[in-house]
Amino acid sequence: MTDGPVPALAARGPQRTLLLAMNGLTVRLPVEGSMRTVLHDVSLTIRQGEALGLVGESGSGKTMTARAVGRLLPDGADVSGTIQFDGRDVRSLEGAELKRFRAQVAMIFQDPRAHINPVRRIGDFMTEALRTNAGVPVKQATRRSVELLARVGIDDGERRLRQFPHELSGGLLQRVMIATALLTEPRLLLADEPTTALDVTTQAEVMGILDDLRQELGLAVLFITHNLELAAAVCDRTAVMYAGQIVEVRASDLLHRDPLHPYTAALAAARPSIDTTSHRLAAIPGRPLSAFEAPEDQCAFAPRCPHVQDACREARPSLTELNGGLTRCVRAAELRGRMEVAVNG
Amino acid sequence: MADAVLEVRGLRKVFGSQVAVDDVSFSLPEGGSLAIVGESGSGKTTIAKMIVGLERPTAGTIHACGQDRSTPARSLRDRRRRGREVQIVFQDPYTSLDPRQTVEGTIDEVLRLHHSWGKDRRRERVRKLADLVGMDARQMRALPRWLSGGQRQRVAIARALAAEPRVVILDESVAALDVSIQAQVLNLLADIHDETGVSFLCISHDLAVVRQLTQETLVMWRGKIVERGPTAQVLDDPQDDYTKRLRASVPRPGWKPPRHLRTA
């Protein structure tokens, strides 16, 4: 059951161009002979220069969403719904247009070492795309790489270009990946848990860099993480996913104060606080579900929700607008202000 | 002051030319909970490994339950005795269980190792441990691959508790878990601490987790302890620059990342 066109959201600040629009995206993948739903009815928008956080636990579908945008879904995927980048349908791009798209949408991943060839120098890696796709001469590509390395806080770029990946720490390597992603002057950056594998101090630095770049270059970012606090801190808006569906989209500064979905409230409450000692946490019973495990005829979170009622089990709720955000909870309006979960086991 | 169940003095570990742990001393009181906090390269995991005997200290002493364990165990009997004193729950739930053994089998093996009990008594104890960590009979008969990460960690905790150790080292034991599952396991650990009086040594990079579980905290940086004190105090009023920086790096509502720094 798909929604109509994405509801218009109250703009924050000057209205910027719509860069990415996903509408009713549903993805099924072949697993062990049968098709399994991994994403259901995902609708998102990202504007030029905006940072959208995408938060979820295991099976929430957040990585799959980024892959769908980047046209990196595995073979045999069954996709319905639309993804529009700059007004063009992403799924139907071919040839030269696809190449242009790939230059405009860059992706960085959680583990930089898994995405870089360990036996080639950093310089080769960085300049490869420019040299082979855009035919840029080596000297120019190198110069550009050094510029970008400086932009991400690496001053001795020339030396670094001659090094091999194993000579760099995780944090440095992730900065190199960011610089590489910027080489093609993208307009949208898909960042899939880019700081999860890093120390928290390094994470803070890398987030600072991303933030600066976003402002300097007007770069839009889809920032995927499991860390609700991090997303809310660095993104303009945050979307929360559960069981392959978007359950809430909210302006980040309102997310903790005024959540619109019990899952968001529960997730925030389940995190131990660094400021206060609480002997027991408000844990959500059960475990996070994947899209294919979630029942199709009721709210996916119903089995674990402390506010569940009969209405929740009647049908799968649709994404509706509330107070400038989106929510997939039928009781959202009445529960506002009292979504906190009671402390339990 | 309660007797120290774990006492570490002047601990040092050198790998080649690199000093991983430099002159670390601390004591864990009976029934207490101590955290060692740090990032990668701080040496905190190396300390844990030295305490359980997976690494050998270059210098310094480790005493657990009054017995010296600074050098490797001499006999099988010594090894087993040490296993009854200090146990560990590792970070990775996906490789810390033998994939060919059921949960029951895993815990039963530990019991057979430490006790000469009959089958019935062992089964009873396995059931009690399963209850303690919140697992049902069906899950006990399962192989690890049918269990989720959170469930596997519960098994790892049950296994660690099977021999009734005095100290349990939690080596980033919740770091690999989803937030909602992490909360469940943290609650479980808090309950176990209250019910059994076991002492915790919590190795973590996550300050919030540490606040939840421990009374005292040591902050480590590049092998040295840079700050120590009651957990709440260290987190609310850090003295050392590194601790301050660590604290300031944790995202929370209203947090903004620092302007990016230049590297060498």
Added chain:
Amino acid sequence: MSTAAPAILARRTTTAWAALRETGPIGLLSAGVIAVAVLVTIFGPLIAPHDPYVGQLANSYFGPEPGYLLGFDAQGRDVVSRLLVGARTSMVGPFVVVVLCVTVGTLLAVWTAWKRGTVDAVVSSGLDILFAFPGILLAILATAVFGKGLTAATIALAAAYTPYVARVLRGAALRERSLLYIAALEVQGASPLGICFRHLIPNIVPLILAQATTLFGYAMVDLAAISFLSLGVQPPYPDWGVMVSENASGVVQGYPLAALSAGVCIVLVVIATSLLGQRLHEHAEGRR
């Protein structure tokens, strides 16, 4: 960090049958061929239609006729019966080689993986030296020193193959040893010997079986060659390798059936073990 749901993780099948099913149709076919060869090894002499040792020279190289499906060999004996009975030495020899080298190889691999450091360095160097000798050369040398027959050749081949097995298994044992459940057992105070035999080795059994299967084929070729050179099984025993050499004269005379059928038997089993072994290996490694 939160990881994918368990269903998406690599699994390890526990039952042999499920593992076999996953090797695909070629794997199953190969297993079938090997199974037939094993059955022939066991029951060959019982189902042989004629006495493999008795023949009339007058029938030498006669073509196929009713009751003598593959005709007669150089000495006028029934080829089918000789093949059925000859399966014994042809199959048992490689089996013994494999059992020996896999046992010793596994023990060495696990020991060096456990101890690491100096022990590993010394043993690995020693094995490297042994590795330099081609199996069949060692086997010929052994028969020259210790006399003809399968015993010397079998032991020599086992010695020659051991370094190869040890090398492959050492890698797997090292990986397994670095997993946390082994560390957990160490911390519990379990004895290293107990850990190795009850946990480490069982978890590398799929790879051990894959190795054993492939090496069976190699051993069979090498031993058949030894017998072909008249250094192994001696006539009148109907070993397949011996049959190829005995009936070689028939090939140039235009009566290839006797030699060819023995050769085909060898080739079939070797190909089957090679294909199955390769698939079992992929299964063992790919399923981590």
